[in-house]
Amino acid sequence: xxxxxxxxxxxxxxxxxxxxxxxxxxxxxxxxxxxxxxxxxxxxxxxxxxxxxxxxxxxxxxxxxxxxxxxxxxxxxxxxxxxxxxxxxxxxxxxxxxxxxxxxxxxxxxxxxxxxxxxxxxxxxxxxxxxxxxxxxxxxxxxxxxxxxxxxxxx
Amino acid sequence: xxxxxxxxxxxxxxxxxxxxxxxxxxxxxxxxxxxxxxxxxxxxxxxxxxxxxxxxxxxxxxxxxxxxxxxxxxxxxxxxxxxxxxxxxxxxxxxxxxxxxxxxxxxxxxxxxxxxxxxxxxxxxxxxxxxxxxxxxxxxxxxxxxxxxxxxxxxxxxxxxxxxxxxxxxxxxxxxxxxxxxxx
Numbered sequence: 261x262x263x264x265x266x267x268x269x270x271x272x273x274x275x276x277x278x279x280x281x282x283x284x285x286x287x288x289x290x291x292x293x294x295x296x297x298x299x300x301x302x303x304x305x306x307x308x309x310x311x312x313x314x315x316x317x318x319x320x321x322x323x324x325x326x327x328x329x330x331x332x333x334x335x336x337x338x339x340x341x342x343x344x345x346x347x348x349x350x351x352x353x354x355x356x357x358x359x360x361x362x363x364x365x366x367x368x369x370x371x372x373x374x375x376x377x378x379x380x381x382x383x384x385x386x387x388x389x390x391x392x393x394x395x396x397x398x399x400x401x402x403x404x405x406x407x408x409x410x411x412x413x414x415x
Numbered sequence: 416x417x418x419x420x421x422x423x424x425x426x427x428x429x430x431x432x433x434x435x436x437x438x439x440x441x442x443x444x445x446x447x448x449x450x451x452x453x454x455x456x457x458x459x460x461x462x463x464x465x466x467x468x469x470x471x472x473x474x475x476x477x478x479x480x481x482x483x484x485x486x487x488x489x490x491x492x493x494x495x496x497x498x499x500x501x502x503x504x505x506x507x508x509x510x511x512x513x514x515x516x517x518x519x520x521x522x523x524x525x526x527x528x529x530x531x532x533x534x535x536x537x538x539x540x541x542x543x544x545x546x547x548x549x550x551x552x553x554x555x556x557x558x559x560x561x562x563x564x565x566x567x568x569x570x571x572x573x574x575x576x577x578x579x580x581x582x583x584x585x586x587x588x589x590x591x592x593x594x595x596x597x598x599x
Contacts, residue, residue: 306555317504362549390584400463405594
C-alpha cells in the first residue's frame with residue numbers, strides 16, 4: 261500500500277441518468293464492475309463490466325477518445341446490441357425473464373467476491389497509514405538533523 | 416504538438432528533482448550562512464512538495480490519452496445536433512431529421528438527440544433506456560460487492576508487532592526530536 265499511490269483502473273462509461281442527462285465519465289474498474297465510491301471509500305453504485313460491450317468512441321470537443329461502455333442509473337447491465345450471451349456464468353448475462361437465473365448469477369458474483377476477500381484478507385489500513393505518516397515525519401527529522409550536522413561541520 | 420508533449424513529460428521529471436535539490440541547497444545554506452528561519456521553512460516545503468509531485472507524476476509519465484486511436488471516424492470540429500450509437504462506434508454527428516427529444520450532455524452542457532442503430536431495419540431510431548431487468552446498481556454495490564459481514568469475518572488478525580507499529584513509529588519520532596535537540 262502506498263500513501264499517495266493509486267492502483268485504480270479506470271474505464272470510460274457513457275452514463276445515462278433518469279433526468280435525460282448523459283455524461284462521459286471515468287469510472288473505477290473493481291472486480292469486473294464499474295463502481296462509484298462515496299464517503300470513506302464505500303461503494304455506492306456498481307454496474308457489471310463486459311469487455312465485449314466496449315464501443316470505440318473517437319472523441320468530441322474536450323471528451324477524449326476511448327473505448328466506452330454504456331450504463332444507466334437503474335440497472336447493472338446495459339447491452340442494447342445483445343453482445344453478451346445469456347447464461348449463468350460470470351462472463352455471460354442472466355435471462356431477466358427467469359427469476360432464478362438472475363438470482364444465481366448475482367450469487368455467483370457474491371461468491372467470487374467472497375473468494376477475493378478471503379484471498380486478500382485486508383489488514384487495518386488506518387494503522388498502516390498512520391505508520392507511514394510517522395515514517396515520513398522521521399525522514400523530515402533526519403533531513404533537519406543532517407542540515408544541522410552539515411552546518412556545524414562548515415562552522 | 417508531439418514535441419510539446421515530450422517536453423511536458425521531461426518537465427514532470429526535471430522540475431520536482433530540481434525542487435528537491437534546491438530545497439536541500441537552501442537547507443544547507445540556512446545553517447551555513449545563518450539565514451532567516453523562513454528560508455528553512457521554504458526549504459522543507461520545497462523538498463516535501465517536490466517529493467509528492469515526483470511521486471505523483473512519475474506514475475503518469477508516458478500516459479497520453481490522445482494516443483488512443485479507437486476508430487478511423489473523423490471527429491466533428493463544429494457543433495452537431497446528435498449522438499449516434501452503433502454496435503461498433505459512438506459518434507457525434509449532424510442528423511438532418513433527428514428523432515425524439517434531446518438529452519443534455521453534462522460534459523459540455525449542450526443538448527443532443529441520441530439515436531441508436533436498429534440492426535434489423537438498419538436505420539437510426541430514437542434511443543430509449545430499458546426499465547430495470549436485473550438489479551439495482553446500489554444493491555449490487557452495497558450488498559454484493561461490499562459484503563460487509565464477510566469482510567469482518569475474513570479480516571486478518573494483526574500480529575502484536577503490526578498493532579504496535581504506529582506506537583513504535585511515534586516513539587521513533589519522539590526519539591529523533593530528542594536526538595536533534597541534544598546534538599545540535
